[in-house]
Amino acid sequence: MNNYQNILLAIDFSDYGHYVAQRAKSLAEQFNARLHIIHVLDNIPMPDTPYGMVIPLNDDSSYDLLETEKNKLIQISNQLDILPERRWMIWGEPQQEITQLAAQEQIDLIVVGSHGRHGLAMLMGSTAKGVLYHAECDVLAIHLKDHQE
Template sequence: MKNYQHVLLTADFSEEGDLVAHRARQIANLYRAKLSIIHVLDNIPMPDTGYGTLIPLDQTTDYELLEAEKLKLIRLAERLHVEPGDRWLIWGVPREEIVRLAERQAVDLIVIGSHGRHGLAMLLGSTANGVLHDTRADVLAVRLS
């Protein structure tokens, strides 16, 4: 088995996301690897309760959304003991930004949550599926629900 040096946690801040975060921290500890976190804000944020990423409707500006998400990232990173230089909050398409950051930062394991969708949802793709097929790094998809 590969000895991982750099683990990247993809954070979505859902309740289920805590399981993914815990798993990433466990693996980083096991391999004594560096742990980094990325959270990608979609260009057009929309509430999606199926994924647990409900965006409060009282947030009226991109700045307010950015500040709220930044605070969530800081809290998660502090719980996981991730240094400020290893935290990323990025606007864009999640699949693309995760893969791009993993390549730039020499990440060798990406830990991501997966809802294991079937049928039409699977045909349309998911972030986990896109990352799995687009990256050179190993991917651990933690099943959610």
């Protein structure tokens, strides 16, 4: 088995994002791999913006919600020592954008958090489940428990 060379951290800024990010960084260090990061905007309105649009992180906008999201991604990326050319913020559907970027960037492993939902939420699907089924590479779903810090 070949070692992972490119690891993509899919982050959603949830309360557990720091835990997932640290697991991804640890894996990247263990395998001496390049760590990439993606945040898919699907929870804020983006007027006149087509799905799949990459949001430039170095351009300022007058949209406060977008600037807040960009600043969070930049801060996390800086803490993880992820180079600017390996950072993406994309407007769209998370499962689709994560798997497309992974294929484009020749990602070997996608790291994503999963709450392990049950019942109706499980039937409706989740980002982790969608990525697992559609990715062309390995996917590591970090199980998030309500009591983790």
